[in-house]
Amino acid sequence: MNDDGWARGDYLGLDMPAHADALRAGGATFLTEAFRRSGALTADARVAAVTELREFRGGSTGRKALLSVDYSGADGLPTDLFVKFSRDFDDAARDVGRTQMEFEVRFALLSRMAGFPIAVPRCLFADYHAPSGTGVLITERIPYGANGIEAHYDKCMDYTMPDPVGHYEALLGALGRLAGTHKAGRLPAELVEQFPVDMQRLSVGERAPYTAEQLQRRVDRLADFAVAHPTLLPDDLRDPKFVARLRNEVTAFPESEATIWRHLAGDPDYVALCHWNANVDNAWFWRRPDGHLECGLLDWGCVGQMNLAMVLWGAMCSAETEMWNQHFDALLDGFLAAxxxxxxxxxxxxxVKRHLLLYVAVMGLAWLLDVPSYLLKLLPEPVPDRFDARIADNEQARSRLLMMTNFLNLWSRNDMLGVLRGI
Known part of the structure; x- marks a missing residue:
């Protein structure tokens, strides 16, 4: 990357801006060349003017901006756009995640193919420079709450969503179509090859696995949390018998983690290109004239070939626990039908269920047993329930609590040791 904040993209071969100031300097001239290079604009059309460029911070990595443009000689292209940069030069911790955009750029370029099986934001330009981790993605902006598109739904707040079951049917249907299209060989092979099977890359971070003793200490903190905040866990998950069972069973998993990953990758029929983090906050919904609910998906930072169990957990880890208990089997049938x-x-x-339990065990033991310690520090005094503003208005708190609850709920209702012995 040069001193002016530009880097040469690896895919389309164009110098691209690494931050909003560089994009502002490039203006309509850069956008015209970029959109022509991607095929969004024809040679006789151009971006006539930039009418808005407003940067903001959001998500866990990079910087974002709202961009609006006027065109000359182009019809049907979106004028209100969303820009995502891989870099955040003002925050070293956020900038560490810059490499996540490489696969998102690859997917955005793939999604331009005719007949792509699901709705994704229309890509006008995407490129990435691997040596510096510099990338930029420019897509249409989804107009939540307008033009027939439903309002945006926040993560782990499905209790505010109308018809949650219908929305998860639409969400899992879209995921099933994409995965099935890949397995059918209907995506360009030369592009799919850019997504090698590497499931452990699709992780929320890297650290040394916990030992059996460390896991047991975390279960002990779960027991402390259940006593200190009895209103924040269902009765069966606070039951000392379940906590004691969990404390005993977690010791079997650390030495089996590599075996579990090999098992999840072992049958290629159950591995497909898909979205790893398709919570409802990464989706948008609308109804066709016949009333059928449709779903589009965005935020493809963790896209790749993965076991389908990873797709399901990624979509439903933030669903209400009762959605798992009452509707998961039917939702799974719908996903497999799509x-x-x-x-x-x-x-x-x-x-698929066995794979799901194995994956949930790996992810839950790696990350979700840390939640009790986090919440005990955050909430020194008991709260009435998880809908209290101290939790509901804090995305980290409500998300971690509900995801941990879903992890524990699956453990409590299934023979996790039996599943582990069966691989």
Whole structure:
């Protein structure tokens, strides 16, 4: 990257801005060349003017901006755009995540193909420079709450959503179509090859696995949390018998983690290109004239080939626990039906469930048993319930609590040791 904040992209071969000031300096001239290079603009059309460029900070990595433009000689292109930079030069911790954009750029370029099986934000330009981790993605801006598109739904607040079951049916249907289309061989092979199977790359961070003793200490903190905040966990998850069972069973998993990952990658029929983090806050919804609910997906930073269990947990880890208990089997059937209809092989729901439990065990033990310590520090005094503003208005708190609850709920309702012994 040069001193002016520009880097040469690896895919489209154009110098691209690393931050909003560089984009502002490049202006309509850069955008015209970029949109032509991507194929969004024809050679006789251009970006005539930049009418808005407003930077903001959001998400966990990089910087973002709202961009609006006027065109000359172009019809049908969106004028209100969203810009995502991989870099955040003012925050070293956020800048560490800059490499996540490489696969998002690859996916955005793939999504331009005719007949792409699901709705994603229209890509006008995307490129990435691997040596510096510099990337930029420019897409249409989704107009939540306008033009027939529903309002945005926040993560882990499905209790504010109308018809949650219908929304998860639409969400999982879209994921199933994409995965099935890949398995059917209907995505360009030369682009799919840019997403090698590397499931452990799709992680929320890297650290040394906990030992059995460390996991047991975290279960002990869970027991402390259950006593200190009895209103924040369902009765069955606070039961000392369950906590004692969990404390005993977690010791079997640290030495088996590598085996679990090999098992999840072992059958290619159950591995497909898809979205790893398709919570409802990374989706948008609208209804067709016949009333059928449709779903589009954005924020593809962790995209790749993965076991389908990872897709399901990524979509439903933030769902209400009762959604798992009352509707998961039907939602799984719908997901697998969409997968088959798109050309994927017929899969066994029981196998997908086993894979799901193994993956949830790995992810939950790695990350979610830290939640009690976090919440005990955050909440020195008991709160009435999880809808209290101290939790509901804090995305980190409400998300961690609900995801941990879903992890524990799955453990409590299934024979996790039996699943582990079966691989």
């Amino acid at each position: 997968f088959r209809s798109a050309g994927g092989p017929a899969l066994e729901a029981a196998t």
